[in-house]
Amino acid sequence: MDKAVVFKLFTIYIIFIAIIPNSSIFVESHGVGDENVRHSQAVTFISNEITKAVGFPKQNLIQNLKELFKNENEDMYLNIQQLIRKYGYSAERHVVKTQDGYILTMYRIPGNSSTVFLMHGLCSSADDMVTPGPKSSIAYLLANQGYDVWLGNARGNKHCRKHEAISPKVPEFWNYSFDEIGRYDLPAMIDYVLNLTGRTQLKYVGHSQGTTSFFVMCSERPEYNEKISLMVALSPIAWMSHLKSPLIRLMSSLNPFLINTLELLGVYEFAPHNAIFKGVVNSFCGDEELAVKYCANFVFYLCGYDKKQLNVSNLPVFFAHLPGGSSTKQLLHYGQEIVSGKFQKFDYGQKKNKEVYGTKMPPEYPVGKITAPVALFYCEEDWLANVTDVEILKSELHNVVEYYKVPFESFNHLDFIWALDVKTLIVDKMLQLFERY
Ligand SMILES: *[C@@H]1O[C@H](CO)[C@@H](O)[C@H](O)[C@H]1NC(C)=O
Ligand SMILES: *[C@@H]1O[C@H](CO)[C@@H](O)[C@H](O)[C@H]1NC(C)=O
Ligand SMILES: *[C@@H]1O[C@H](CO)[C@@H](O)[C@H](O)[C@H]1NC(C)=O
Ligand SMILES: *[C@@H]1O[C@H](CO)[C@@H](O)[C@H](O)[C@H]1NC(C)=O
Ligand SMILES: *[C@@H]1O[C@H](CO)[C@@H](O)[C@H](O)[C@H]1NC(C)=O
Numbered sequence: 001m002d003k004a005v006v007f008k009l010f011t012i013y014i015i016f017i018a019i020i021p022n023s024s025i026f027v028e029s030h031g032v033g034d035e036n037v038r039h040s041q042a043v044t045f046i047s048n049e050i051t052k053a054v055g056f057p058k059q060n061l062i063q064n065l066k067e068l069f070k071n072e073n074e075d076m077y078l079n080i081q082q083l084i085r086k087y088g089y090s091a092e093r094h095v096v097k098t099q100d101g102y103i104l105t106m107y108r109i110p111g112n113s114s115t116v117f118l119m120h121g122l123c124s125s126a127d128d129m130v131t132p133g134p135k136s137s138i139a140y141l142l143a144n145q146g147y148d149v150w151l152g153n154a155r156g157n158k159h160c161r162k163h164e165a166i167s168p169k170v171p172e173f174w175n176y177s178f179d180e181i182g183r184y185d186l187p188a189m190i191d192y193v194l195n196l197t198g199r200t201q202l203k204y205v206g207h208s209q210g211t212t213s214f215f216v217m218c219s220e221r222p223e224y225n226e227k228i229s230l231m232v233a234l235s236p237i238a239w240m241s242h243l244k245s246p247l248i249r250l251m252s253s254l255n256p257f258l259i260n261t262l263e264l265l266g267v268y269e270f271a272p273h274n275a276i277f278k279g280v281v282n283s284f285c286g287d288e289e290l291a292v293k294y295c296a297n298f299v300f301y302l303c304g305y306d307k308k309q310l311n312v313s314n315l316p317v318f319f320a321h322l323p324g325g326s327s328t329k330q331l332l333h334y335g336q337e338i339v340s341g342k343f344q345k346f347d348y349g350q351k352k353n354k355e356v357y358g359t360k361m362p363p364e365y366p367v368g369k370i371t372a373p374v375a376l377f378y379c380e381e382d383w384l385a386n387v388t389d390v391e392i393l394k395s396e397l398h399n400v401v402e403y404y405k406v407p408f409e410s411f412n413h414l415d416f417i418w419a420l421d422v423k424t425l426i427v428d429k430m431l432q433l434f435e436r437y
Contacts, residue, residue, distance in 0.1 A: 076320035080107055080127050080151075080159075087134045089143055096192040098184040102155040103162035106189055109139060113146035114229075114434070115197050117190065121208030121235075121417075122178075122334070125158055125324030126151035128207075128417050131317050136420055138205070141427045147434075148197065152189050154181045154213070157324035177333035177346055178209050182216025190227055201229040203434060204372075207417050208384065209330070211236040215343070215393075218370040228372035230401070230437035232430055234416040235385040236376050238367070238393045240334065241341035242386035244304070304383030304412040309419035318418065343367065343393075367396045375402035375433055377426065379411040401437070404429055 075083060084091035084107070092108040107126050118129050118139060129139040129151050143149050153159040155176060161168045168174070193202060206214045211233040218225050329346065336347050345362040347353065353360055374397055378390045394400055406415075406425050416426060 073314075073316055075131070075133070075317045080125075080130060080321075083127075083130050084109060084139075087130075087140060089140065094192065094196070096188050097164065098155070098188040100180070100184050101164040101166075102160065102185065103164065104155060104185060104189060105153055105159040106192070107151040107153075109143040109149040109151075111143055111146045111148040113148060115148040115150065115193060115199055115202040116142055116434075117150045117152055117193060117202050117204050118142075119152045119186070119204065119206040119210030119213065120154070120157075120324065121210055122330060123323045123326050124209075125321070126153050127321040127324070128318075131314070131321050132311065132418055132422065133314060133317070136311070136418075136422045138417060138422060138427060141423055142430075145431060150189075150193050150202075152186070152210075153324075154185050154209070154326070156327050159324075161325070174327040175329060176327055177330045178212045179216055179333065179345060181209070182213035183220050186213055186217045187221060187224055190224065194227060201227055203230045203232070203437065204228050205232045205234065205430065207234040208237055208413065210234075212238060215367060215370060216365060218372055219365045219367050222369040222371070225370065225372040230433060231372050231374045232377060232433065233374060234377050234426065235382055235413050236378065236390055236393055237334075237385050238337075238343040238365075238396075239341065239389040240337040240384075240386075241339075242388040243338055244383045244386060303414050304381065306381070306410045306412040306415050306419075308410055309408070309412075309415045309421060311418070311420050367393075368398065370397055371399055373399050373401040373437055375404065375430075376400060377402075377404045377406060377416065377429070379406040379408070379415075381410055382413050384413045402429075402433060 075086075078086060081091040081093060089109045092110060094106045094108060096104050096106065098104065118126070120126055120128050130137045134140050139149050139151060156168075156174060163173055166173050190202065190204075194200065204214060211231075214231055214233070215236075215238050218228070218231075333346050337343060340347070342364055344364040345357065347362045348356060350360045353362055357363055376390060376394060378385060378387060380387060394403060408415075408419075408421070408425055411419070411425070415422075419425060
């Protein structure tokens with residue numbers, strides 16, 4: 001089959017299963033054997049076609065997953081606070097409202113040393129900072145050193161499906177991308193943390209979208225620069241035209257097609273956390289042999305894959321806490337950055353741009369206004385943050401205090417938070433920098 005056709009099919013299929021609200025065959029069929037089998041067969045067929053068409057690397061790990069899922073891991077079913085407490089830390093929950101009405105939940109592992117704010121990536125949540133377990137979670141490793149660790153959450157993820165006036169059931173709720181996360185969510189959370197802790201500055205650690213939204217905040221609202229004593233960017237994402245991930249490249253080339261499809265359906269939520277999430281976890285990542293494979297593989301198709309740094313036994317825990325939930329507009333905005341080769345605001349098309357921005361083209365983010373000290377952590381094999389793109393970002397920033405290439409050859413995008421050696425490869429370096437900033 002032709003590559004483009006396969007990809008198109010797959011994309012349609014993903015839209016179908018992942019975004020159409022409440023219509024999903026998962027939800028009703030969960031527990032009904034036949035539907036699940038048919039569903040798995042469809043996934044198998046399409047995935048096999050894709051694997052053939054693009055020659056993805058053979059991934060042996062998936063064969064063993066069934067065994068793994070037999071040994072139920074309690075951590076799959078614990079929520080973030082229960083997890084934190086299970087491993088001997090205290091956990092707090094804090095709620096903050098953004099200027100535009102979204103209600104966000106943050107978590108905290110209190111400590112007496114300075115404050116570190118951790119911000120998750122796309123389709124993810126604060127859970128990612130603790131699901132790797134006590135030996136390799138960034139949150140715990142920092143808490144062990146006495147840091148006051150805060151875990152942020154972006155609007156629309158499973159901890160933040162609330163707004164003072166509108167419901168997540170209406171499209172307006174999902175009318176945001178990393179732009180609004182940077183302009184409203186981060187400032188609200190940072191102000192809350194500083195006020196509560198009585199400090200004037202904090203250290204910010206972002207992964208992936210957690211870096212994009214930071215760059216948006218500090219360029220669009222430059223008064224926030226002085227509240228940051230150091231920003232550590234794990235796999236920094238701003239310019240994206242060299243991104244490798246074949247599936248994401250495809251999705252971005254289908255951008256106009258996606259926008260039309262989505263508008264037609266009036267759908268604005270991507271990978272929701274509610275009922276469909278449960279369906280995805282249970283039928284995709286649960287104990288079904290075929291399904292299990294594709295839960296893991298889908299994520300690896302998107303983000304790349306590093307067998308050496310992956311704790312395979314922990315995959316059920318990772319996936320039980322994913323996806324965090326996000327809007328379709330976030331994906332579309334990233335898709336536009338890949339195609340345009342610019343770090344700019346959402347492109348609505350010329351007519352609407354004129355209305356929204358006063359110009360035909362969306363304005364670029366004034367990255368030159370970022371004055372906070374930034375440490376860029378990158379790696380050679382990153383499918384999403386290509387070195388060439390990170391170089392562009394570096395050349396636009398005026399205060400890069402560290403340009404750190406992770407010294408591990410096959411290191412990839414998710415390893416920045418999931419790697420077995422996250423302590424020696426990432427956190428130790430971070431701690432050195434924390435001494436200075
Ligand atoms: C912080 O310091 C106080 C007083 O010295 C101590 O009681 C408390 O256990 C410390 N908390 C942490 C998380 O280290
Ligand atoms: C989304 O936001 C943009 C810009 O603020 C606005 O022009 C547009 O009408 C909104 N769309 C929906 C569906 O609310
Ligand atoms: C700052 O904290 C105090 C109490 O600790 C609270 O009364 C006040 O409303 C807070 N201000 C903001 C802007 O959150
Ligand atoms: C890998 O995952 C397993 C299962 O969750 C866990 O018991 C183990 O401690 C993890 N290993 C490391 C090094 O984090
Ligand atoms: C990064 O981009 C360059 C230039 O497009 C490409 O040759 C290389 O394969 C890319 N690397 C990764 C890991 O995506």
